[in-house]
Amino acid sequence: xxxxxxxxxxxxxxxxxxxxxxxxxxxxxxxxxxxxxxxxxxxxxxxxxxxxxxxxxxxxxxxxxxxxxxxxxxxxxxxxxxxxxxxxxxxxxxxxxxxxxxxxxxxxxxxxxx
Amino acid sequence: xxxxxxxxxxxxxxxxxxxxxxxxxxxxxxxxxxxxxxxxxxxxxxxxxxxxxxxxxxxxxxxxxxxxxxxxxxxxxxxxxxxxxxxxxxxxxxxxxxxxxxxxxxxxxxxx
Numbered sequence: 001x002x003x004x005x006x007x008x009x010x011x012x013x014x015x016x017x018x019x020x021x022x023x024x025x026x027x028x029x030x031x032x033x034x035x036x037x038x039x040x041x042x043x044x045x046x047x048x049x050x051x052x053x054x055x056x057x058x059x060x061x062x063x064x065x066x067x068x069x070x071x072x073x074x075x076x077x078x079x080x081x082x083x084x085x086x087x088x089x090x091x092x093x094x095x096x097x098x099x100x101x102x103x104x105x106x107x108x109x110x111x112x113x114x
Numbered sequence: 115x116x117x118x119x120x121x122x123x124x125x126x127x128x129x130x131x132x133x134x135x136x137x138x139x140x141x142x143x144x145x146x147x148x149x150x151x152x153x154x155x156x157x158x159x160x161x162x163x164x165x166x167x168x169x170x171x172x173x174x175x176x177x178x179x180x181x182x183x184x185x186x187x188x189x190x191x192x193x194x195x196x197x198x199x200x201x202x203x204x205x206x207x208x209x210x211x212x213x214x215x216x217x218x219x220x221x222x223x224x225x226x
Contacts, residue, residue, distance in 0.1 A: 009154075032213050034213070034214060041222075042219055043118070043204055043206075043220050044204070045217070046215070046216070049212075049214065089156065089157060091157075093213050099145060100145050100210060100212075100213040100215060101147075102159075102213070103159075106154060106155060
């Protein structure tokens with residue numbers, strides 16, 4: 001049973017435009033959400049996170065939005081740059097008692113066209 | 115800067131061999147994790163550990179075991195490698211709080 005879903009396997013965006021990466025979850029116990037970025041042949045790197053008590057967190061060109069009622073979060077990248085081309089994973093922490101154990105989605109491949 | 119290192123970037127083993135994948139972190143993190151990444155399947159948790167000599171099964175522990183004798187080192191063991199264990203293996207570490215995990219560069223294991 002997939003608790004974190006990234007339903008679109010890929011996204012292609014023009015350089016300078018906005019990239020919107022979506023993620024849905026089913027477990028209402030999730031209380032913390034993270035986005036990771038992964039280049040080929042490298043480990044994932046942490047990008048941005050949001051607590052379930054917030055609905056928005058911003059860090060430079062990256063903003064994460066959380067809609068708890070819809071169990072949906074999204075990552076916005078503005079403006080998109082060719083160096084943003086990578087696989088993006090959404091992850092969620094399982095609530096009190098889960099420590100730092102995360103559940104990951106399957107990832108979205110973002111391609112930013114020059 | 116957190117540094118997580120993995121013993122090999124690329125490894126080729128034969129079916130039936132015993133395989134050891136080593137992971138070391140230098141930030142005194144309590145928590146360590148082993149994942150495998152496969153196309154279309156994302157990151158799947160194999161085993162994790164919240165303390166020395168402690169281990170817990172993740173979502174896909176079958177065919178694997180782990181060892182954590184020292185806080186900074188977490189080893190993944192394939193007792194008898196099979197071709198379906200060909201994958202990218204990723205190690206990660208974290209503090210209990212905050213929850214961000216820091217990943218190593220990965221080991222691409224091929225079992226022939």
